[in-house]
Amino acid sequence: MLAQFSDIAPHPDAELLDLVEKWKAAYEAWDKAHDEWSLAEDRLDAMEPEIPDAVFSRQSDVCLSLRFVCSDGERSPDGRLWHVDKVERLRSEPIMSFGWPHQYGDPGYFSDKRSQVRADEIVTAWDGYIAAKEAARLVSGEAKAAEAANSATAARHAIERQIIQYRAKTIDGIGRRLDILAQIYGDEGDFVRVTKFKAEQDPLSAMPYAILRDLKEILQSGRSHQVFMLQAAE
Secondary structure: OEEEOOOOOOOOOHHHHHHHHHHHHHHHHHHHHHHHHHHHHHHHHHHOOOOOHHHEOOHHHHHOOOHHHHOOOEEOOOOOEEOHHHHHHHHHOOOEEEEOOOOOOOOEEEEOHHHHHHHHHHHHHHHHHHHHHHHHHHHHOHHHHHHHHHHHHHHHHHHHHHHHHOOOOEHHHHHHHHHHHHHHHOOOOHHHHHHHHHHHHOHHHHHHHHHHHHHHHHHHHOOOOOOEEEOOOO
C-alpha cells in the first residue's frame, strides 16, 4: 500500500538525496577534469618526440645474432616492424652466437660483440625516447591533468557505488537516480532509443531499459507529483 507522508517530516530518502547532490558536484568536477586532460593531450601531441630510427628493424639485423628480434616482431602505429617488444630481453640477456669462436676446437656459444652493439643501440634509443616523452608529458601538463582526471573519476565512482547500494524508499528517490542515468546518457530521449535498439538485437536485454523509459515518462507526466513511501502490500 502507498502512504502519503507529511512535507514537514524528514524525507525518507534524505540520505539518497544528499548523495545525489554530491554526485552532481563530483560529475561536474569529473567533466571539467577530463576537458582539461583533453586539452593537455593536444598540447602533448604537438610536443611528441619522434620515435628514433634505431628501434626499427634493419636488413642488417637478420645477419647478426638478432634473428629472434626480427621474427614475429610487432609493428609500430605506422606499420613498420620494430623491436620495442624485445627491448627488455635485449636489455637483460647478453647476445650470444653459436659456432666456432676459434679456428680449432668444438663449437659453442660465444659473445657476439657486433650484435651486442646493435642491441645496446636499440635499448639506448628506446630509453631516450621514453625519457623525452615523459619530459613532454610534464612540460605540457598532461601528466598532472591525467592524475587529476583519474582522481576525479575515482571520486565520482565512489559516490556512484554508494548510490547503487542505497535502497530507495520513495518514488522520488527512484526518480533522482533516474535523473543521474539520463544525464549520463546525454538526454532523456536516449532511454527510448536504447530500448528500441536493444529490442531489435536482444529483446530480453531491452527489459531494464524499458523500465527506465516508463519510469521516466511516468515521473514526467505528473501522475507521481507527490512523494510516497513504498511499503510492501499486506
